[in-house]
Amino acid sequence: LAAYDFYLRGLASWNRWTREENAKALQLFNAAITKDGDFSTAYGLAASCHHFAKANGWASMFDENEISRLVERAADVGADDAVALCWAGHVHAYFFGDVDRALLLIDRALELDVNLAAAWQRSGWVRGYAGDPDGAIESLNKAIRLNPLDPRVFLTQSAMAFAHFVAGRDEEAAHWAAMALRVKPNWLPALRMTIASNAMRGEAETAKRALSTYLGIDPAVTITKLCAYYPFRREADRRRLIAAMRAAGVPE
Secondary structure (H helix, E strand, O other): OOHHHHHHHHHHHHOOOOHHHHHHHHHHHHHHHHHOOOOHHHHHHHHHHHHHHHHOOOOOOOOHHHHHHHHHHHHHHOOOOHHHHHHHHHHHHHHHOOHHHHHHHHHHHHHHOOOOHHHHHHHHHHHHHOOOHHHHHHHHHHHHHHOOOOOOHHHHHHHHHHHHHHHOOHHHHHHHHHHHHHHOOOOHHHHHHHHHHHHHOOOHHHHHHHHHHHHHHOOOOOHHHHHOOOOOOOHHHHHHHHHHHHHHOOOO
């Protein structure tokens, strides 16, 4: 098989959204890279598989050297590849906390393709990490307009919930998190925002139910572990998340 054949098979697995298919997608993207060492999109999507494995709780141990290699190759050989750059940017922020460089990569992706919904979606997440919730929401609204029938709309909806939570708008955060959970009931980022936003707005029972669901997926959840999912630039945002999780009864 040629590199592009491996890539297409990887893309099919990547879109099935299960632990097993995500792992298979990573193997196939790596096979594409082995065939063609300059296949920038395959580097970016291979990096994204690590991101989704962590975000979904599908894995707990990660080879950060390998993730860094994928990100750097995506950024290097993919200087004109918007898909590679937007995923490289988000993964770089997510695993290594360098929000500024992540935004540079994502902004470059948008310069290359202003109509790429995935890049606006990644921009929304990373601008939320950066403490720019209004910029995040603007980016996410563009992602929705560009891809209104996105089968992974729960990614955008949970990012909206996160941006509103960072902004202190807990009603809106709870609303968007609930929308995401209607599409993907066990999507951990949406459950996290459901717990946090409802705890902060005094909806203790709703927060408690979401936490019970979360514990069924990740019995070892702690506040420290939850904070590790968010490379906050602003300490105030981290403290707000900690306060919300404490109010919800999440163990330290």
